[in-house]
Amino acid sequence: MMLMMGLEQFTFKKLAVEIDSAEASIYRYFENKHQLLLYLVSAYWEGLHHELDEKLKSTKDRMQGLDYALQLISGVSGRPVFMASLHPDKLRRIVVAESSKAYHTVQVDENNRKGLFLPYKRFCYELTELVRSVNADYNYPSALVSTLIETALNERYFSDHLPSLTELKSGSNVDQELYLFLRDLCARVLQTKLDSRRHSSQQILL
Amino acid sequence: MMLMMGLEQFTFKKLAVEIDSAEASIYRYFENKHQLLLYLVSAYWEGLHHELDEKLKSTKDRMQGLDYALQLISGVSGRPVFMASLHPDKLRRIVVAESSKAYHTVQVDENNRKGLFLPYKRFCYELTELVRSVNADYNYPSALVSTLIETALNERYFSDHLPSLTELKSGSNVDQELYLFLRDLCARVLQTKLDSRRHSSQQILL
């Protein structure tokens, strides 16, 4: 429902009608709509974090780890993502469309103090460590990571709604294109080839 | 008022009380709160666009033009920005905190068709042309530009509210640090030194 009608139009009342319950009952589970959004967004980042940890257990190569992280945030990682019994694909689309509203509020600082952004921050921190492993001399690992993550969401949204702002063409393989863009960006910034599969010419990066 | 209480808490009713008018009177000027936001955000991008055009008239060097554009979006450009008699500094803070809500709605496509995002898109397009001038071989000029612009807003917001996500330290010269980060990012991606003033060591980029 949230995906279809957007966060603004989505209400607990409508949800209650849909699931044949009462508005007040929903409030027992979630303080308000914003807390529900926070829960969904956190579930998403926890899910990605879990997937990344699994990968890092089986791979010691930090470069490959970072590459996999970019696949995760691009939505092209092979195996289905574990995330609290929620549909990964729909959850990702909600995050793409609404997650910025999770922290663009007057209560950011209060919510941050309460630890409500910890899953997101922990995932960022793990990526930052990977960036540091790949290039210890780069001065802005944290800023690069938050940029990559936010860019993954933004560019994906732009490709669907403001296509003139990006080269990524909305279609069946946007996510793949997004991944290639992020990998290219990351590789240029960190001045490394990000994965073993070498690309012979620039055309592949198109 | 919008800056102080945030877009959600800000209402036309409160504004009417503040300026000693009536709620319905405000509706004569702006269809609704969202249209007001759209107006403010557009005024901001129009203002930056105007400043950039002024600069490009006096400078033929596209590299310096791009550098100036980065100064503009970082908020470190010397002269005060012309923007429809609005206080540039407050306007920028509103844009940093709220602009993502301007297009993260169910009505994006409709608003986009109506041309409500044109000022933003035109500014992006002008930057994209600068990027192309500086490096014609780079495959993602549009995506890079939207990334730089959104990153300028995001990282600025993070430095104030989620500081662990960025190296930029909230303080008197955040904007300067932001500018250095964006210039470094842009230079690495486009594989060029962005301005004439060469920096002798990496410390300066910190």
Place this chain on the structure above:
DNA sequence: GCACGATGATAGTAATACTATCAAGACCTT
């Protein structure tokens, strides 16, 4: 002195975001 266009004031509505209260059922103990 009058017409009119722009603005303001008053009042009202539907929907939203809650809150309070009470009732029903599950289950746990003795």
Place this chain on the structure above:
DNA sequence: AAGGTCTTGATAGTATTACTATCATCGTGC
């Protein structure tokens, strides 16, 4: 099997929000 408690649901109500409709006023040009 009776009693108590804990969880969940249903009902009803409130303050606020986001508008809309209608009427009054005021300055301006002619």
